[in-house]
Amino acid sequence: MIPFATIFAGNSSTFFTGTSKTGIPGAGILGVVLLANLMEQTRQSVGVLLPLLIAADLFAVFYYRQHADWKLILRVLPWTLAGLGIGYATLKFTQDQEMNFSLLLGGLVLGILVLDFLRNRLGWNQMPHHPLYTAILGIATGFATTIGNVAGPVMSLYLLSLGLDKHKFMGSMAWFFLIINTLKIPLFVSAGMITVDSLKLSVWFLPGIVLGAVFGRFLFKRIPAKPFAVAVQILAAAAAIRLMVT
Secondary structure, eight states: OOOHHHHHHHHHHHHHHHHHHHHHHHHHHHHHHHHHHSSHHHHHHHHHHHHHHHHHHHHHHHHTTTTOOOOHHHHHHHHHHHHHHHHHHHHHHTSSSOOOOHHHHHHHHHHHEEEEHHHHHTTOOOOOSSSHHHHHHHHHHHHHHHHHHHHHHHHHHHHHHTOOOOHHHHHHHHHHHHHHHHHHHHHHHTTSOOHHHHHHHHTTTTTHHHHHHHHHHHHTTSSOOOHHHHHHHHHHHHHHHHHHOO
């Protein structure tokens, strides 16, 4: 029997995951870190979290299904799949080791933040539309989501740089991550990160996702567009720093 303290802590972490999917992108990193601290191994927490992410993605798609920019999604998706391949190869190569990629992933997010800052200051408004920029961000997203389920800040900054309104932002995020996270299932099973035991924990931690998704939708309706964009950037920076000091 799973201790009540573990169930409570797990649902507390997944609450932030649900909230990030439907209301405040970037908040989900708190769920990732809290769950990783709860589990004995980081790889184990990543496997437990993936089915829960898909559940949260389904909530997000239900709420924002009509607002996706499919042209944008299809443009970045092939590069993200390439990043998935690189991430999977890395996981297989380090399968017998407990590798910590937090410093790399945190530095990646901070680098994108600095690049976006320079873009705004120097007026490089066409940079986000350049194929090379799309390729780099797509590969980074695929790698980050495979290694540690922390691609949210990367993709959030990419979509913000394109100037999407907050509804189209949420719709594109919802569909994009539902596709990507679903494709990750066979990879995680093959890498031994999703097992019968991990799925049992995922079921116990599901209520936090449901409550967080409903609360996130409540918040989203009440946050104006400009503060929403600022909140995404601040949370992305906080996520990067938190990863690097974990």
